[in-house]
Amino acid sequence: MQMSQLVFKSLRESPSEAEAKSHQLLLRAAYIRRLASGVYSYLPLGLKVLSKVSQIIREEFDRVGAQEVLLPALHPLEIWESTGRAEKMSDVLIHVETKGGSFVLGPTHEEAVIEAVHQDLSSYRDLPAIVYQIQTKFRDEPRSRYGLMRTREFIMADGYSFDADQEGMRSSYRKIYEAYNNAFGRIGIPFEAVEADSGAIGGDVNHEFMSPADIGEDHYAKCPQCDYRANIEAARRRVAIPAILKNLDELPEMSFHYTPDAPGVDIAVEAITKLGVPLTAAEMLKCLVAKDAAGNLFMLLVPGDREIRVPSGLTLLLDDEFEQFPFLYKGFIGPMSAQTNGMSVIADYSVAAKMIFATGGNKAGYHVSGAVLGRDFDVDEFQSLVVVREGDPCPNCGEPLELVRSVEIGHTFQLGLAYSSLLPQASFTGSDGEQYPYFMGCYGIGVTRLIAVIAEHFSDEKGLCWPVSVAPYEVVVVPLGASRSAEVQDTAQSIYNELLGLGVETLIDDRKLSPGVSLADVDLMGIPLEVIVGSKSLAEGCVEVKLRSDGTVLKVGLVDAVSLVTERLRKLK
RNA sequence: CGGGAAGUGGCGCAGUUUGGCAGCGCGCAGCGUUCGGGACGCUGAGGCCGCGGGUUCAAAUCCCGCCUUCCCGACCA
Numbered sequence: 001m002q003m004s005q006l007v008f009k010s011l012r013e014s015p016s017e018a019e020a021k022s023h024q025l026l027l028r029a030a031y032i033r034r035l036a037s038g039v040y041s042y043l044p045l046g047l048k049v050l051s052k053v054s055q056i057i058r059e060e061f062d063r064v065g066a067q068e069v070l071l072p073a074l075h076p077l078e079i080w081e082s083t084g085r086a087e088k089m090s091d092v093l094i095h096v097e098t099k100g101g102s103f104v105l106g107p108t109h110e111e112a113v114i115e116a117v118h119q120d121l122s123s124y125r126d127l128p129a130i131v132y133q134i135q136t137k138f139r140d141e142p143r144s145r146y147g148l149m150r151t152r153e154f155i156m157a158d159g160y161s162f163d164a165d166q167e168g169m170r171s172s173y174r175k176i177y178e179a180y181n182n183a184f185g186r187i188g189i190p191f192e193a194v195e196a197d198s199g200a201i202g203g204d205v206n207h208e209f210m211s212p213a214d215i216g217e218d219h220y221a222k223c224p225q226c227d228y229r230a231n232i233e234a235a236r237r238r239v240a241i242p243a244i245l246k247n248l249d250e251l252p253e254m255s256f257h258y259t260p261d262a263p264g265v266d267i268a269v270e271a272i273t274k275l276g277v278p279l280t281a282a283e284m285l286k287c288l289v290a291k292d293a294a295g296n297l298f299m300l301l302v303p304g305d306r307e308i309r310v311p312s313g314l315t316l317l318l319d320d321e322f323e324q325f326p327f328l329y330k331g332f333i334g335p336m337s338a339q340t341n342g343m344s345v346i347a348d349y350s351v352a353a354k355m356i357f358a359t360g361g362n363k364a365g366y367h368v369s370g371a372v373l374g375r376d377f378d379v380d381e382f383q384s385l386v387v388v389r390e391g392d393p394c395p396n397c398g399e400p401l402e403l404v405r406s407v408e409i410g411h412t413f414q415l416g417l418a419y420s421s422l423l424p425q426a427s428f429t430g431s432d433g434e435q436y437p438y439f440m441g442c443y444g445i446g447v448t449r450l451i452a453v454i455a456e457h458f459s460d461e462k463g464l465c466w467p468v469s470v471a472p473y474e475v476v477v478v479p480l481g482a483s484r485s486a487e488v489q490d491t492a493q494s495i496y497n498e499l500l501g502l503g504v505e506t507l508i509d510d511r512k513l514s515p516g517v518s519l520a521d522v523d524l525m526g527i528p529l530e531v532i533v534g535s536k537s538l539a540e541g542c543v544e545v546k547l548r549s550d551g552t553v554l555k556v557g558l559v560d561a562v563s564l565v566t567e568r569l570r571k572l573k
Numbered sequence: 574c575g576g577g578a579a580g581u582g583g584c585g586c587a588g589u590u591u592g593g594c595a596g597c598g599c600g601c602a603g604c605g606u607u608c609g610g611g612a613c614g615c616u617g618a619g620g621c622c623g624c625g626g627g628u629u630c631a632a633a634u635c636c637c638g639c640c641u642u643c644c645c646g647a648c649c650a
Contacts, residue, residue, distance in 0.1 A: 012599060012611070013585045017643055028584095037642065091648075108650060142574080142648055150649090217649090411650070444650070480609055516610040523610090534609055 001473065003509045007044050010521050020215045022455035023147025025464050029524045031472075038144025038152035045525065046451075048472035050155070053187065053450055054134050056469065057157045060183040064175040066130035066159055071112045073136055077102040079111040083422050092139040094152075105138035110419050110442060113160045118425045121438070124164045127428060128172055132159035134447060146215050148452035149407070159443040164428065166416070169439035173205070173414050176443045180209055180410050183445070188467040189457050191409060194220045194229035197312055209410035209445075211453050216406040221388050225399035232403065233309065236384035237392035239349035251356065252370045260365040263331025265304040268367050272358055277369045281305035285351070285359035285371070287333040289322075289343070290314040297325075299338045301347035301379065303354070306386040311346070327362070334360035334368060335377035345378065348385035407453050408446070415440040458549075464526025465548050468572040475499055475565055476507040476527040480515040480534035491543065491558065492533040498562045504569065523548065528572060529565060 007030070014024035017034070026032045031046035042050055058068065074096065080086035086093065089107065096103040106112060113131065121129055134157045141152050148154070161172035177193070184191045189211050196208035208231050210220050221228070221235035230236070255277075262271035265286055269279045284304030291297055292314055302308045310316060322330050327341045338345050351357070351373060358369040371377060384395070391400045420426035420437035427435045451470075458465045468474055477499070479492035492508060499506040507527060509518050515534070522530055532544040532553075542555045545564055556564045 009583090009600080010611095011584055015584065016579085016586090019644075034642095089650080092650085137650095139650085143646095145643085156650095408650095413650085442650090484608075514608055514610090514612060516608085516612075518611090519609080520611050532609080536609060 001507050003476075003507060004511050006507075008525075010524055018147060020146040020149060020452070020456065021459055022149070022215075022452045025459055025524070025526075026147060026452075026455055029464055029526065031464075032148065036152075038141055038150070040148060040151065040153075040448075045472045049451055049454075049466070049470050050447065052470040052472075053447055053454075054155075054157065056186050057183050057445055057447065058134065060179040060186070061130075061132045061157070061159060061176075063182070064130070064179045066132045066176070066179070069113075069116065069131045069133050070135060071106070071109050071116055071133055073106050073138065074103050075106045075112055077104055079115060080104055083111055083419060085111070092141070094138045094140050107137055107139040108156075108442075108444070109133070109135075109158055110160070110415075110440075111423075114419065114423055114426045114438075117162070118427075121162050121428060123429050124431055124436075127438075128161065128163045128168050130159055130161045130172055130176070132157060132443070146452065148448045148455075149215060150217070151448065154449065155447040157445040157447050159441075161441040161443075163439040163441075164430070164436065166439055169414055169416065169441055173412060173441045176412055176441065177207065180412065180443070180445065184209060184211075184409070187450070187454060187469055189409075189450075189454055192220070192222070192229050194222075194231050195234050196231045196411065197233040206411065206413040208408050209412075210404070210406035211409050211457070212404050212406045213453060213456050214405065215456060218406050218408050219403045220406055221392075221401045222404050223394035223397060223399055223401055226394060226397045228394050228396045228401075232387060235388040235401070236395040237386070237388045237401070238395045238398050239353055239384075239393075241349065241353045251372050251375070254368050254370045254372070254376050256361055256363075257367050257369065258365060259367045262367070268358075269304065272367055272369060277358070279358055279369065283354075283356075283358060285335065285357035287335055287360055289317045289325075289328060289333065291317060291321075297341075297343040299333075299335055299343045299345045300385055301335055301345065301351050302386050303348065303350055303357075306348070306350075306389075309385055309387045311383065311385070329360070329362060329364045332360040332362065332364055332366060334362045334371065335379075336362060336368075336371065337377075339378060339380070344380045346381045346383055346385065347373075347379040349382050350386070351379065352382055407449070409450050409453055410443075410445040412443045413441060415442055459526070462520075463524030466526045466528060468528045468569060471526065471528050472505075473507040473527050474505045474569055475529045475531060476509060476522050476525070477531045477533065478509045478518055478522055480518070480532065482510070482533075483512050485535050485538075487538055488533055488535055491538060492531075495531055495533065495543070495561055499565065502562070502566060504566065529568060531561065531565060 009030055011028045014028050018024040018027055030043050032040045032042055034040055092107050094105040137156045138153055144151050159176055163169040163172055191209050191211045193207045193209050196206050219232040221230050257272050257275050259268055259271040262268040265281055265284050269281050269284055272279050281304040286302050286304045288300045288308055290300055322328050335345055355373045357371050359371050361368045390403045394401050416439055417437050420440055427437045430436050455464055458467055477492050477496045479488045482489040496506055496508040528548050530546040537544055541558055543561050544553050544555055546553045
């Protein structure tokens, strides 16, 4: 490709809207252009990268036996109503009214894929099957940001597996897990698979693939000692529970304190301390009330200095929901007699370790101190209920955990029967002639987000710096002063032709520009290998081969130039 | 949805305080001189100053309303 023909013009300064490095560079080097907030066009260079990333993912899906399909982006509203997700995911759904009825733009494709394949997977003989697509998704993000990082329209590679039983599902899951590791490995970015929370999609075991990055919006806990890795939303910590519990008889009585204007933990601690009972936030019991889908109430107990991690399946009560329960005094809730009021009590393990707490008095304006586990309140179940912090003990080995800022680039779910149990058509006939629901899995890679992550990771002060696996071109030939020197012109042209002839994806900067501009543009663009042809080195019978990633330049004789380039390319791959 | 900042030629910005010819740098077009790391001279094109209303002899500038964009937070398969 001749750069004079390429739809490309670099920007010397980045548009003020761009904050993240990847966003700035992708705009400056003419890979993408913004159409609206969180909506981007891919220019020729951007599309080349997108195609390469997609192709790697495609090959790895294919390698484990998944079959590519293409599902619609436009979904009849009814299929979303059929699983209740028109309601559940209403925040992100973009609605489209047409002469033919109400539609939504697909943010994900569980319903659509079932509609697409269930006729063809109607017998146990048809299973297992994995299909995938690489397609545009639409989500009405409340806050798109960081260029391709979080957008309202983005491309995802999403796979769906269909199995006859749980063991089959696990086996399909392992295949995709492997495919993901291979795909991210080929691209060459750092990543780790971590245990994850299943969130709104629901289901059983799942993993997130995280890539550490400064612009990451997620954190995961990592144990430096063992292989424990978990998303902050799923991470647990170890709590040591003393073997000998305190003797109840020797403990102080529970006493009430009048703390009228002290609903939160911090001000309650202050108020109670002022009343002559010194206290820290850690000695306070934070009591939150949540409900499950069936409307059952749960009281969740964590130490006052910790943030709660709400178990999946539960949601905290909203303000107006509190009013439905006269025994709940918001800001003054305590665990005493929770069971009598129909609540199950779930406490963090650390509650069992400490046993004595100050907490809400279950009366407006009152707190208590000296509430003792097993005497003044009871716990139905202990769990790890707090959001882990840097330094918390690893649940496996007890070493202090580290928190890593990262970007979610992929997610794999074992859905089990979560969707197939809701949709009668999501079933097959077993060998006994009965109908059974599919055991499903679903898997997603944010392809366009990946581009942002790659750009973020592979860039320096000069610009982008793509790994060969996804670079828009492998080599760029840069003649310096070609308009003044027929020799430079001819040499560059013949190297270019020769590389093209060998099937190397090559670009030549045939624009009539001064050398500084040309070299700066080419660096900004981030092509892995630059072949610089100038009169100075030509006088010695040489050209220069520059490795963009580390800036090293190798002078090489004319006759060896092409073979050196192809050899270096081979090494880089 | 809450808090903050900003919208002036393709990009970056000044001008708004104190109303009075719409400017600068980059980019773009032409000519010439340059030429191994974003060169220079001359000439030129390109603007509904986000949109709508109001005040005024006069509005980029003051007032009211709206829209858009970005940042922080809430949210997030």
